[in-house]
Amino acid sequence: MTKLEINSAAEMKKIGAAIASTAKPHDLLLLNGDLGAGKTTLTQGIGYALGVRRPVKSPTFTIVREYAEAKLPIYHMDFYRLENSDLSSIDLNSYLSEPGLVIIEWPEVIQGYLPDQYLQVVIRRVDDSWDPTKRTLEFRPQGKRNELWVKDIMNKLQ
């Protein structure tokens, strides 16, 4: 298990940059964490590092936002407000078959629809009223590719 301590939003974006520079086509990143944990902030770091220069914001009402201009195209999804009936309207597999990076916030909502290989990232607030910017970030890779991906990310962060 790989767990990092993060002290600011800027540091979270640096983790995003390390994820971005080691990501490969068809990679799937799952972002778990409470409201305001920093899932979108991490995604902003990924987007910026891949050359996205428009704002990366939570796709709460659209489900998917595509950043085709990125060095590795990004499909950013957020299932927080997903209704059951919406599940059929988004074909996750067709996004995964594109040579890009799929990032999912609130993946627990579509648990039964996920493939078995992914990199799960769990972000938690650290309960410290003196410093509300502390987080922990845990990598939980599923499958060989994703185990290697975490190694690459950790090497970038050294």
Ligand SMILES: Nc1ncnc2c1ncn2[C@@H]1O[C@H](COP(=O)(O)OP(=O)(O)OP(=O)(O)O)[C@@H](O)[C@H]1O
């Ligand atoms: N260490 C940190 N990492 C990430 N964000 C931080 C950190 N410290 C403070 N923040 C702030 O916390 C907020 C995190 O919001 P963000 O939208 O990234 O959360 P989220 O997990 O995507 O929430 P939601 O579930 O509502 O989509 C931002 O305002 C960010 O600036």
Ligand SMILES: [Mg+2]
């Ligand atoms: Mg978000």
